């Protein structure tokens with residue numbers, strides 16, 4: 322082996338402020354980091370995956386949801402996480418894009434994202450009782466917090482997805 326970088330990484334274990342589920346779209350990387358900093362999250366455990374919180378709300382494959390849930394469990398077990406940050410962003414390819422699926426209408430896109438974040442929140446809260454969940458939408462002008470009341474209202478429109486929270490809860494892996 323040949324050393325190509327010298328850098329002293331911290332050896333101490335850390336407590337994670339929040340497990341963050343967001344898209345890997347690099348256009349929003351800086352906004353995401355600034356938002357976390359503003360939210361007081363100095364030590365996140367990031368889950369950067371295509372579509373972000375979509376994996377929990379409306380996964381293309383069910384194992385996407387299982388995988389993300391498992392990552393959050395590991396963040397809890399290894400780093401004491403008690404908070405999850407869910408993110409979606411405008412013009413996300415996983416949703417078909419702003420100009421494609423939403424025909425350039427950011428209002429329609431936002432409304433759909435509210436429904437998605439409500440579904441993701443309901444899923445997480447049923448799978449991990451007591452977990453704190455916060456939802457954000459990133460767009461080309463900044464970041465927007467989605468108030469719990471908004472996701473609860475949107476959840477009313479998605480009740481068919483989660484008719485019984487217990488039926489969608491995954492068995493908690495051994496910890």
Ligand SMILES: [Zn+2]
Nearest residue numbers: 344346413414
């Ligand atoms: Zn995306």
